[in-house]
């Protein structure tokens with residue numbers, strides 16, 4: 001069962017995703033790709049992973065810069081689902 005993480009659990013989980021920052025009930029990562037098509041390819045792959053996980057990031061696309069925001073909306077805070085998808089997004093970006 002998905003449960004909200006307390007602050008100490010969030011801090012511990014943040015250690016597994018060093019590229020991400022916490023903003024209250026959200027974790028955020030911004031990254032720049034070499035081109036707009038490259039950015040869209042990343043978004044497309046993340047969309048597949050999000051569908052598989054039934055957990056979806058908010059994605060801001062500005063030319064080559066992507067910003068991913070993760071929070072568990074139905075609980076109004078951070079859960080392991082957010083960090084699991086964040087790790088998958090990190091893998092997509094690292095594989096480029």
Ligand SMILES: C[C@H](O)[C@H](O)[C@H]1CNC2=NC(N)=NC(=O)C2=N1
Nearest residue numbers: 054055056057071072073074075
């Ligand atoms: C019905 C479906 O499982 C829910 O609406 C899912 C969809 N994707 C989701 N994504 C995120 N980030 N938070 C949610 O609470 C959520 N809920």
